[in-house]
Amino acid sequence: MERPYILHMFTPGAQMSPFDINMAADAGYQILAPCCGVTLQAVAGLTQDTIFSRSPKGLARTGIFIGGRDALLASDMLARAQQALVPPFVVSMMADPSGAYTTAAAMVACVEAALLDTTGVGLAGRRVVVLGGTGPVGRIAGVIAAQAGARVGLSSRNGIDVADAAARETGARFGVTLDGVSGGDRAAVRASIAEADVVLACAAAGVQVVSGEDLACAQVLRVVADVNAVPPAGVAGVGVMDNARPLEGVPGRGAVGIGALTIGNVKYQTQQQLLRRMHGATEPQVLSFTEAFEVARAHLAASA
CATH class of the missing domain: 3.40.50.10280 (Methylene-tetrahydromethanopterin dehydrogenase, N-terminal domain)
Incomplete structure (x- = not known):
């Protein structure tokens, strides 16, 4: 038998x-x-x-x-x-x-594919900000992006001390360089995404971490990915089924959004x-x- x-x-x-x-x-x-x-x-x-x-x-x-x-x-x-x-x-x-491992992998892979499709260049050298970066998906998404050559900041709504600690701990554990970013208030969030090429929204379900007004501060943004499938959207204007759909209200060269169900299918x-x-x-x-x-x-x- x-x-x-x-x-x-x-x-x-x-x-x-x-x-x-x-x-x-x-x-x-x-x-x-x-x-x-x-x-x-x-x-x-x-x-x-x-x-x-x-x-x-x-x-x-x-x-x-x-x-x-x-x-x-x-x-x-x-x-x-x-x-x-x-x-x-x-x-x-x-x-x-x-x-967390498969979700983070799917999220970063979707972002990389969108970057390659829209710009011809992947994650190498990009500035990536991970909102909700101290959670399991955020930490691992940050590590994967860093391993792919990105400059990664882990953001925490609890402020810079918590973000710095998570970045040090996670970076040391997996042999990559990460930095902490404060997401403690609207001004901090806007400052963190102002020079970001990529924003990964990994915050808790049903919490909007980036509003339309916040997006207007993102001067060089190319891709936003959001794993939140529970209304309201984690990032204003990103629908759960969006697959590199143009995102309105972002200055610069035209950002695209990737939604939770698109990421979830790859996961x-x-x-x-x-x-x-x-x-x-x-x-x-x-x-x-x-x-x-x-x-x-x-x-x-x-x-x-």
Whole structure:
């Protein structure tokens, strides 16, 4: 009898995300085993329980998924799980806390594609401001953009001290340079976007972080992306279905907007492809936001 496909799902939270459970089932995993309240210290033991309960051949049908809500903790948990492997007892594993890795990857890939389409130049050298930059999607979107060559500022509505701390912590963790930007009031937001080529709106759902009056201050803006699908729009004038649609009220050479559902479709395709890659792998896979960005880029290129 063939062994079933099992995905062990570790989360520090009280429950595993139903979204991730559904996605894993659709990717072909037959048994989904959520393990909740998992600490960083517990990851090694759980990983070794996973690998030593099957033969190396059986482990080809076994995977580990790491969720939660903390983008940095998930990365640390993924590294700890890797360190716990004892070849030839190895499994494929993937991290995507609250969908932050795949959402951030999809968001930045959509922005890069829009820049290339409208200007012929991607993210290298661009000034990118991430509003809501201290949250999980904002931090990872900032890291991906920085890895692609952008100059990235993480903005916080709680002021420059919080933004600076998040930028230092995140940049040190992933080996990139990020700076903090204050988003504590309207004047601070307007100052931060005045010289931005790209604005990534990653704030909480239902919160408008950029008004039409704010956009009038964006002198060199080329692309705005907004992950908020709950009214009001996170950025005034950006519709949830917009896909590089011209954005009114912005001075300069013509900015375009990318909405939440356009980003969400790429995120969905990216997460599904990564889970299927684990499911069908003949060699163990370790999948994080770097691989998610590669997949999102490839998906957009194939869809062009």
